[in-house]
Amino acid sequence: MVANAEKAFDELRAAVTREIKDPARAKQSVALVDEMDQIVAAADRDRKVHEARLRALNESYDSTPEQLRGAFRDYNALRNDWQARTLELNLRAKTLVTPAEWQALAKVREQAARKAAQIGAGL
Amino acid sequence: MLWALLALYIFGSSGTAPIVAAIDQVKDSVRADLVAPQRKAELLAIVERAEEATKEDLKSRGHGMKELLRVAHLHASKAADIQPLLQNMRTDTDAYQERMIGYRFELKDKMSREEWAKVFPPAAGANWKMDRGG
Numbered sequence: 678m679v680a681n682a683e684k685a686f687d688e689l690r691a692a693v694t695r696e697i698k699d700p701a702r703a704k705q706s707v708a709l710v711d712e713m714d715q716i717v718a719a720a721d722r723d724r725k726v727h728e729a730r731l732r733a734l735n736e737s738y739d740s741t742p743e744q745l746r747g748a749f750r751d752y753n754a755l756r757n758d759w760q761a762r763t764l765e766l767n768l769r770a771k772t773l774v775t776p777a778e779w780q781a782l783a784k785v786r787e788q789a790a791r792k793a794a795q796i797g798a799g800l
Numbered sequence: 801m802l803w804a805l806l807a808l809y810i811f812g813s814s815g816t817a818p819i820v821a822a823i824d825q826v827k828d829s830v831r832a833d834l835v836a837p838q839r840k841a842e843l844l845a846i847v848e849r850a851e852e853a854t855k856e857d858l859k860s861r862g863h864g865m866k867e868l869l870r871v872a873h874l875h876a877s878k879a880a881d882i883q884p885l886l887q888n889m890r891t892d893t894d895a896y897q898e899r900m901i902g903y904r905f906e907l908k909d910k911m912s913r914e915e916w917a918k919v920f921p922p923a924a925g926a927n928w929k930m931d932r933g934g
Contacts, residue, residue: 736920
């Protein structure tokens with residue numbers, strides 16, 4: 678998954694550099710992609726930690742529902758934070774990129790959205 | 801691909817994968833070697849309800865995510881357009897997590913400590929503290 682993520686972000690960086698002709702805005706846009714890259718990497722790490730914690734709680738016969746709820750509460754708080762940061766980047770990108778450039782980048786986004794639909798919502 | 805990653809990690813994840821996997825393990829174990837037919841049917845009925853809940857959740861979360869990504873892709877969309885969709889997804893996910901916790905404990909409460917240990921030999925998930933570095 679790390680390799681896929683790197684490939685996806687590299688493709689997006691290339692598309693942004695290609696479609697945004699103004700060097701200053703292109704540079705700022707690539708920086709947003711870098712931030713997104715970091716968020717996805719952090720989300721990947723956080724999810725692995727959460728899943729290991731949940732597996733351990735599940736295996737224990739003595740775990741309580743409240744302990745599992747606690748694990749989900751912690752995870753949901755992290756997830757909400759990734760989501761908030763991702764949406765903030767989405768909105769910042771829209772202020773940086775013109776509607777025409779946004780449209781030109783649409784093909785990359787549409788291909789990605791189709792892939793997302795194939796994967797569906799992860800468990 | 802980028803949005804696939806966002807779907808998987810940022811917006812689409814309910815964090816329930818280990819519980820879904822655990823319920824699957826119980827199902828295999830019950831089918832293979834657990835107990836009297838009546839008890840087997842009782843346990844499998846819980847597994848079936850959990851599977852149905854997961855199916856419904858995946859479908860609903862898939863729709864929610866598709867709509868969320870559609871709106872987020874619009875250049876003109878604002879936070880106020882996106883937040884309600886996100887909130888709906890969070891509410892649905894909270895409810896699904898709670899349902900899965902419920903099914904996990906329904907199963908556990910109908911199994912002895914020995915049966916549980918047979919399905920989940922202690923060790924595999926015991927190192928979460930090490931995994932997070934402390």
